Amino acid sequence: MIQLIASLLILWIPETGRTTCLSYIDPDPADYNVPSGIPVLMYHHVSDPVDGYYGVSTHRLLMDLRLLDEAGFYLITPEDIENGLMQVPSDRRPVLITFDDGWQDNFNFIVRGSTVEIDPSCAVSILENYCDEHPEFGRGATFFISWDKTPFGQEEFVQEKFNLLIDMGYAIGNHTNMHADFTVLPRDKWENAVIMPMVKFHSYLGLRTSGIFAMAYPGGRFPKGVGAEEYLAGFRFMEREAVRIGFLANGSVSSINRLLDSHEGWFRIGRLDMSQYSVRELLGWRNIMTAGQREDLHDSLRYRIP
Ligand SMILES: [Zn+2]
Numbered sequence: 001m002i003q004l005i006a007s008l009l010i011l012w013i014p015e016t017g018r019t020t021c022l023s024y025i026d027p028d029p030a031d032y033n034v035p036s037g038i039p040v041l042m043y044h045h046v047s048d049p050v051d052g053y054y055g056v057s058t059h060r061l062l063m064d065l066r067l068l069d070e071a072g073f074y075l076i077t078p079e080d081i082e083n084g085l086m087q088v089p090s091d092r093r094p095v096l097i098t099f100d101d102g103w104q105d106n107f108n109f110i111v112r113g114s115t116v117e118i119d120p121s122c123a124v125s126i127l128e129n130y131c132d133e134h135p136e137f138g139r140g141a142t143f144f145i146s147w148d149k150t151p152f153g154q155e156e157f158v159q160e161k162f163n164l165l166i167d168m169g170y171a172i173g174n175h176t177n178m179h180a181d182f183t184v185l186p187r188d189k190w191e192n193a194v195i196m197p198m199v200k201f202h203s204y205l206g207l208r209t210s211g212i213f214a215m216a217y218p219g220g221r222f223p224k225g226v227g228a229e230e231y232l233a234g235f236r237f238m239e240r241e242a243v244r245i246g247f248l249a250n251g252s253v254s255s256i257n258r259l260l261d262s263h264e265g266w267f268r269i270g271r272l273d274m275s276q277y278s279v280r281e282l283l284g285w286r287n288i289m290t291a292g293q294r295e296d297l298h299d300s301l302r303y304r305i306p
Contacts (some may be wrong), residue, residue, distance in 0.1 A: 017247050024304040037253035037287040038081065039073075042095040042216075046123040047105040054275045058121050067279040068095055073132070075138040077171040078214040079244050081259070092136070093289040097270065098247065099123060100175060100216055104153030107161050116157075122131040128168070140301045144216035144247075144281070146175035147197050159204045166208055173214035174198070174243065182218035182228065191235055198237040209237070213244040220249025222268065227268035247271050255288055 004241075041064070048213065074092035081096070082084060088094050099106045108119035113280070118125050123141075131139045143165060145151045152161050165172060177196040185193060194215070202209045234287035235242040245266050252270035257266045272282065282288065 002153070022107070024206070026111060028244060035287060035290055036255040036257045037285070038076075038085075038094050038096060038256055038269075039253045039282055039288055040098060040247060041277075042098045042220075042247075042249055042271040042273050043097070043123070044101060045103050046099075046106055046126070048121070049157065051103075051105065055272065056275055058123075058126060058294035061123060061126050062130065062273075062276065064279050065127070067283075069130075069134050070139040071279070071283055073091070073137070075140045077140045077142055077169075078173070079171065079211070081245065081256075088138075089136075092138075097127075097141040098144060098173070098216060099141065100144045100146075101179070102143060102149070102151040102153075102175070106143060107152045107165070108155055109157050109161070124165070124168075124170075140171065140172050142171040142214060144173040145197065146177075146179040146202075146218060147200055148178045150202065155174055156262065162201070162204050163208070164208075166205070171214065172205075172212050173247075174201075174212060175216050176218055179218040181221065182217055183219065183221045185225055194232070194242050195237055196233050198242055202238075210240060213241065214247065215243040215245070216247045216271075217249075220271070220273075222246060222248060224268075229264045232267060233263075245269065249273055251277070253282075253285060255287060293304075 009190070043056060043061065045051035046056060046058055046061050048057050048059075050057050055282050056302070072092055073086045073095040074126075076088060076094045078096070080087060080094065084095050105121075106123045108118050108122040110119050116235065118128075120129075127139075127141055131137055151158050154161075162172060174194065174197050176193045177200075179192065180189070180193045182193075198209060198212065201212055232243050232246065233241060247269050249271050251272060253272070254265065254268070254270045
């Protein structure tokens with residue numbers, strides 16, 4: 001029923017421009033009822049007043065963090081999924097928070113005379129302040145950058161912001177060069193869409209670019225059943241796979257079992273657009289992990305990447 005309503009809603013969503021991430025519903029029935037789901041939440045603008053259809057307020061982000069923490073979640077990054085969630089305490093359950101596009105309200109610097117400070121109302125500040133006061137919640141989020149504009153909006157601070165994010169334990173992800181929708185982009189243009197951002201990241205981050213391997217598909221969609229995952233997995237940057245994990249915006253929560261059982265699953269991880277979904281709604285889903293009942297994740301090798 002929820003899917004039907006969401007599908008109907010989509011019919012009424014106007015295309016608001018190329019820098020939005022249109023959410024659509026394509027859940028895999030296998031992802032339901034299996035209590036091994038890792039919720040991946042997707043945000044765009046975080047601002048007051050709310051900016052655009054996909055935006056949320058600063059208060060909303062803070063309330064979401066509080067609700068997730070109180071429900072026993074623990075912040076992870078894509079690297080933690082690769083590592084079998086080993087660092088997640090056994091009495092907590094994982095959640096991955098992501099921000100798409102690289103908007104300035106996600107990470108803003110304020111210049112006052114000769115000093116530069118982090119805007120206390122930007123998303124990074126909200127996360128940092130909450131996590132400082134609540135160490136049980138862990139720390140970390142992922143910022144997916146599309147290069148159709150200056151990342152986080154301030155050209156003179158791009159290098160400092162990227163490095164600072166990594167220093168603080170956040171992850172940076174690839175959101176393509178020009179926010180290209182892979183369901184319409186010709187295949188011969190894919191490599192450029194994926195690798196050009198890596199070249200640009202490298203100019204600011206050097207060797208630290210090796211930590212960038214997650215892709216959020218612009219528009220939230222990725223072709224299914226046509227070998228697209230394998231094709232994407234073949235792209236290399238500095239002799240490494242440029243993309244090892246890919247995120248949709250399909251309104252579903254993918255299970256870790258599915259990741260472990262198929263290579264394809266790594267390129268089809270579901271995300272929830274938090275301008276459409278709420279944490280309270282999420283907590284009612286049957287497939288998300290229950291805190292205290294996931295000791296299997298701490299087992300040895302079976303849960304590592306093959
Ligand atoms: Zn986007």
